[in-house]
Amino acid sequence: MYTPILRNRLSEMLAFRGLAPDVREQMVPLFDVAAPTKSADQAAAEKYVATNMIRTEKAANGLQWAFVDSSELNPDFRLNGGVHPLMAIAAATTRGGAIAVPVTGLHRDQAHHDAAKAILSPDAPWLCVRLDATDVSTATMSLRTIKELLAEFGLVTNRTLLLLDLQGLHGLDVHAAAAPVIRLLTLLRADVWAAVIVGGYGVPEQLSTAVTPNSQGYLPRIEQDVYLQIRAQAAGLTFWFADYTMLPPSVVELDWRLVSRVMAPKALYALDNAWLVVRGGAFASHPLGYDQYHTIASEIVALDEFSGPDFSPGDQYIADRVASTSKPGSPSTWITACVSHHLSLTARAHATARSV
Template sequence: MLEKHYYVPVLKWKQGEQKALEELPISIKEATSPMLEVPPIDWDFENDTPKKTIDEHLQKVGETLSRSWGSDSPFFIDLYYVDSTDRLANGQHPLSFVLQETRTRGLNAIPVTSTNRDVAYQAEVRSAHQQDQNGICFRLKEEDFGDLQNNIGSLLTQLSVNPSEVDLVLDYEYVKPDERVRTMLFLTGILSSIPFLNQWRRLILCGTSFPSDLSSIDSNSIGQIDRAEWLIWKRLIYSGSIERVPSFGDYAISNPAPFEADPRFINMSANIRYTGDDKFIIFKGRMIKRYGGNQYYQLASQVVTHPEYSGPNFSAGDQYIQNVANNTDGPGNATNWRKTGTNHHITYVVNELATVTLP
């Protein structure tokens, strides 16, 4: 049985996120159950074709999971973004291959499914549970909330499981910070209408206020975004209006939507995403293509002099920020800074949750 204080960050399984997990100490990993999304195959916009085959895309998934997680603590694995028609060259289903890789390495993977997966995907989830007895994760989103009872009942029947074998995730994805009160009231109603409420192995509430881009933050400025998902969760658990306290989940320092734009035409600004008390603090420079990556030296200096900087000993991410500010490392690239911000964020949330006294 997983504990209520476990934190569930939803992470796209890319190099920055992989390195962020790899650099977490075991004490933080033991308090975390990440939901890892295998991303879609990158698109070659110039030739209008996928950059890789599905075999090439998944070739190192077991190796990266073992190196980056390397713990017997459970984690969730979701292949929602892998095309449902894709099969490996030998005919194997991608989910079957990924779970085979985790099984071989002694990793504790829980397959994620939802109401919109096809028959073949659901068959692989059912087969994995029967073989591994690790349970299943139901990930329900807003389109499922209107008929929650029937959608849940259908999944239980289709997958031949009881609620006690299932981790139920209510994923409301993106919420605008100024809509958090309305969202909290909506979620209160959803949480009170869940069938078998006290029978689920674990109940998890997940969402984020992190936007799809940082255009709302001015260049050469320090901005902030309220962590609406964290504020909503805290209000919910202390409201006295819900019977069962859900675990907390978010999308770390990312937006739920996958990045699908042609990178040749993206003018990304240098930025450091830093999690603070009830907010994301955004240290933003100017366009990297025009002004270069050396901006990160100045941005890192701004972080370490900010009153909410946690100090170099707080996390591997914070140590890296200090090193770049001191010009002993860096300047880094987008992958380095995604690793850094994610590593700090996970550490920060685990520490926050450790101070929460559940009613």
């Protein structure tokens, strides 16, 4: 099983909606309401969030379960009529045909907890508690707080899923990152939990710190390496993997007018144990401009590890960009393609990782 953490922006949601049925059935995605970052979107925040709810409804079609959260938004944010965004994302997921499992955390306000309680139903009394790296490292205190929270919800541990969201792992030592989680697991074994999910992201906040423009390089998929080390110590637990696909949560949508002179093409193509990162030069100054994407596509397709055009819609898109007669694409369409490939590869790799 696999939980991609998806902030409901257009590129990610288009990638998710286009996945093959055998890929989607291996997932319990987390739909986390995205906060507006462009100036125009911030000025019309309600409209922006409402639009993303529509995307979520479409993406939930055909799913059995999905986690829902609103962690990015200001706790005071409400939609028209005073509706809490967690209630709205749950309703959108339900309209799409999936059962919404609310996500809360140890540092959420009471209004968020109350919204999560309202989403629970007799047919689906499941709660996901999302812990950050600090919560994980203070295991004894965090476990006590979790138990207090569950008492407030009237739930027991076997109706509770724990998402250990380690977030940024790039540059960390695998053993050091895994050690606090393994210590927490020793405490968790005293109870029966519905599942323990471990996730994070290994892409650096600024890609330029790892791979320079007009070059290519490999980055380890450290989030997977950390997960596999923890998994080896997770006997007896229902245990699976989560990640942020290829977009760290710090990535924001920017006004094109502000970044057009410096933005450059790039692709992050997931391999079993690494990312191939290919970067071009700035669109505005490079002689090939957007046609650099043809070269990037050729480099990916030439890989021995290229999954082939039939592997995912994203792989088909990349293969089609090799021909110079095709449209080269744009930053957003290439994000969709690379996320599509990543989701397909990761879901299939973790298809059997339901429990250990």
